[in-house]
Amino acid sequence: MSLSKLFSPSRSAIIAINTFVQLTRMKVFYFLAAFVVLLIAANLIELPNQSFQNPEANDVQVLANIKKWTLGAMSLFSLIFAIVGTALLLPRDVEDRTLYTILAKPVPRLDYLVGKLVGILLLIFVSLLIMDLLMLGMLQYRMNGLITDFSARAAMVNTPLELRELWIEDIREQGPSWLLQASILTIFMKAIVITSVALLLSTFATSTLFTVIMATLIYFVGHFQADAREFWINTQGGGVSQMAKLGSLFVSLIFPDFQLYNVIDATVAGVKITGTAVLKLLGITALYTSIYTVVSWFIFHDKEF
Amino acid sequence: MSRLIKYSIALLVICLFGVLRWPIEENLTQELREENLLMEKVDSTTYEKLGQTGAFVAFGGLRSFVGSFIAMRAHNFFENREWIKLEEAYGMMTVLEPHNLYYWDSGSWQLAYNAYADYENRRDIPAPKRRIMKYFYLEKGIDFLKKGIRQNPHSLRLKKQLVETLTNNYKPNDYKQAIEVLRSITSDSDAPALYRRKLVYCLAHIPVHYEEAFNLAVTLYHEGDYNRTASLVVVIFSLQEALDIPIDQRLTIPQLFKNDKKALREFSSYYNRPDRGFPMQGIREAIIDLEKKLSIPTTESFFRDRSKFMPSHLLEENSIPSSLKRD
Numbered sequence: 001m002s003l004s005k006l007f008s009p010s011r012s013a014i015i016a017i018n019t020f021v022q023l024t025r026m027k028v029f030y031f032l033a034a035f036v037v038l039l040i041a042a043n044l045i046e047l048p049n050q051s052f053q054n055p056e057a058n059d060v061q062v063l064a065n066i067k068k069w070t071l072g073a074m075s076l077f078s079l080i081f082a083i084v085g086t087a088l089l090l091p092r093d094v095e096d097r098t099l100y101t102i103l104a105k106p107v108p109r110l111d112y113l114v115g116k117l118v119g120i121l122l123l124i125f126v127s128l129l130i131m132d133l134l135m136l137g138m139l140q141y142r143m144n145g146l147i148t149d150f151s152a153r154a155a156m157v158n159t160p161l162e163l164r165e166l167w168i169e170d171i172r173e174q175g176p177s178w179l180l181q182a183s184i185l186t187i188f189m190k191a192i193v194i195t196s197v198a199l200l201l202s203t204f205a206t207s208t209l210f211t212v213i214m215a216t217l218i219y220f221v222g223h224f225q226a227d228a229r230e231f232w233i234n235t236q237g238g239g240v241s242q243m244a245k246l247g248s249l250f251v252s253l254i255f256p257d258f259q260l261y262n263v264i265d266a267t268v269a270g271v272k273i274t275g276t277a278v279l280k281l282l283g284i285t286a287l288y289t290s291i292y293t294v295v296s297w298f299i300f301h302d303k304e305f
Numbered sequence: 306m307s308r309l310i311k312y313s314i315a316l317l318v319i320c321l322f323g324v325l326r327w328p329i330e331e332n333l334t335q336e337l338r339e340e341n342l343l344m345e346k347v348d349s350t351t352y353e354k355l356g357q358t359g360a361f362v363a364f365g366g367l368r369s370f371v372g373s374f375i376a377m378r379a380h381n382f383f384e385n386r387e388w389i390k391l392e393e394a395y396g397m398m399t400v401l402e403p404h405n406l407y408y409w410d411s412g413s414w415q416l417a418y419n420a421y422a423d424y425e426n427r428r429d430i431p432a433p434k435r436r437i438m439k440y441f442y443l444e445k446g447i448d449f450l451k452k453g454i455r456q457n458p459h460s461l462r463l464k465k466q467l468v469e470t471l472t473n474n475y476k477p478n479d480y481k482q483a484i485e486v487l488r489s490i491t492s493d494s495d496a497p498a499l500y501r502r503k504l505v506y507c508l509a510h511i512p513v514h515y516e517e518a519f520n521l522a523v524t525l526y527h528e529g530d531y532n533r534t535a536s537l538v539v540v541i542f543s544l545q546e547a548l549d550i551p552i553d554q555r556l557t558i559p560q561l562f563k564n565d566k567k568a569l570r571e572f573s574s575y576y577n578r579p580d581r582g583f584p585m586q587g588i589r590e591a592i593i594d595l596e597k598k599l600s601i602p603t604t605e606s607f608f609r610d611r612s613k614f615m616p617s618h619l620l621e622e623n624s625i626p627s628s629l630k631r632d
Contacts (some may be wrong), residue, residue: 055407061407065373072370162499162531204312226334226606228520251324257330263342265369269404270343280333284326291322295315302306 003019011107012115019119020126022092023085028123035073035131039138042069059146063139063174067268070135071183075264077131078124078191079219086121086198087211094305110297117199119290124191132184136176173270182278183267190261194219196292197256203300221260225251235251258290310411351523372401373410373625379415380538388420388442399453409453417446419472443476464490465500472507474580498532501525504562510582512547519544526556538562539575539588545588558591569595573607 042065093099102112145170154164198215205211228251235245260281267273337343343585363545379394395412402408420442424435450467457463464486470476471483487504490496508518525532536563545555562568569592576588592607603609 011565064405064407068369068373070369075367146483160499166497218368226330229331233331238452248518252321252327257326257334259343260330260333260337262344263337265344265367266403266404269402269406271404273342274340277337277342278334279338284329285335287326287329291318295318298318299311299315 007108007110010113012118014123015102015107015112015115016118018123019089019116020264023123024121027086029127029130030080031077031127032130032134035070036076039070039134042066043138059150060172060174062146063143063171064268066135066139066142067160067174067180069126069140071130071187071264073270074128074131074135074184074187075190078128080192080197081124081127082191083122083212083215083219085123085206086116086195086207087202087215089116089120090198090202091208099305109301113203113293113296114198115298117289120195121192124195125188128184128188128191129280132181136180139176139180144170146172148228153239179267179270182273183264185278186261186263186267189281190258192285192296193256193258193261193288193292194195196289196296200292200296200299203249203296203303212243218255219258222255223249223262224259225255225257226259228252228255229257260284329598338569344401344403349394358540368401369405372398372405375401375407383415383419386415386423388416389462391415392445396401396520397448399456401458403447406453406460409450409460409463409589412464413450413466413470415446416442416449417476421446421476433510443470446470452487454472461490461496461500461521462479468503468507472479478510478582480507483507484511484514498528503539505537505540506583509544513585515547515584519548519550523556525535526561533561535571535574536583536611539571540583542572542591543584543588548582558595569607573611 041061078216090099093102096132099112105110150168150171151164152166194215197218198211201211201214201218202208205214228248232245232248232252237250263273263277316555326597334343346533350351352406354549375394375398379398380393381390382388382394392412395408395415398408401413421439423627424430424439424442428436430438447467447470450463453463454460454467468483468486471479471486484507487500487507490500491504501521505518505525507521508514519541524536525537526541541556542558544550544560558565558568562571572592572595575583576585576592597605
């Protein structure tokens, strides 16, 4: 069997674009209205400054709140798209009989699965890009305003220039930065993994609801995977029941480790993420996606409809 | 191939993948924890306090999101003067976001300043209990900051806040602790000069450290104009007197100040604030000498009306200690 019969990037690309268009037709981008409302709300919430030693603290917190809320919304929306969007794909194609037409072409099943996966990831990517641009615009606008106001206040009370510059630097650190883009990239990586999990589930699931529930459960249990792994390692000397050990082993082997992607919280606080860490996370994401896609294909390749 | 066999093989592949990725994930988790990119686990007590919804969201990787809502709740506790609940709220916020400096900063401020001031002014409580409670919250604020510094050892902001709290004029001071904190800041050569100046001021509060204060102050003086603040130059002058530095090795008034009028003004303002705890040796004599030099009549002498050089917030009659009133 030649390679092109097994897998063709161009065929997958066509399926991906069609999937993206199909999902867009479901008017999914209307969620951006909710995102904009959230962005405005984040902008308006400003608690009175409780630290007179650090007068810039309130301004820093305004920008931090905008980032927290919008990154939280991005995480939530990308999770919903990843799980619900993917869960709908195969059942919809079966319902519309599109699947039979495609597979009868013949389009190899691997092409079909990869195309579907890339299509939903394209939707998530475009959504995150739009939300990112909106957030950056708001952050830049707000940061400029805060720095202008702060400089005027500091000049009025004759704050030493040295202190003024330090405080303005604190405000700038919370503004748009490459660090912020790295955290959005980790949100996308997390979405990639959960999408491939949802796709795997949908290859054998009997209903969309089952896929959605199971994928959501896997998402949350995945945040405990690291704890289960540590538990299993730490209890090798004994002291716990065999059932508990087997349970922790099962969780640590089966479920993906979503805790790795929780670097978002630290980056909001201003902790720098290195390029090496980002590359390692990309590597592990690629590993997850590849394995889950191959297993999906294995289950799907001789499934009868 | 039957479905059972197919699903069993799929599960086996996933398990084998799990075994393969185990060391990779373990190492990556350790690396990210060392770089402070992954927070420590939220303890069970905090989860219980978060409630089901909060735990659900925090558990799903949105700790900072939950933290910002608890911050709003903390503000309500501040408005209602519920200091115990406020302390609990800040405890949760800092567990969820240990690297958010704002929470450590404002939390310590709430305890060491706001709660302190609240108990100081509460006439419904007997005076001994007021005293105990205000110092109790001052200690809590300081401990809270120290905990924040342990979690964020490179944070200049929290260290500065700790120094300000330890050296606040309206609270019991601890210059020894403040000096330790400032030494840890200034050990880094990139630390801004204002921290080294602050170290001089703290050292100048303790006679046994006068020599160190003087040497550092002179070093800062020679580094440039930006360091020659009014407080620094007057402290140098006074320390020269206190340490009995030989006349030919001293920095003179023309060297320290632009002109005699400025010198008189700075000495007078400095002399008016003995509450700041700075050394006072030689200051009174310098004022007398400068007034003679500038031919200021006795009727207009600084010692006849010191209020001219008093900071405006101290001009209220009841805020001027009797020692600062007219000689």
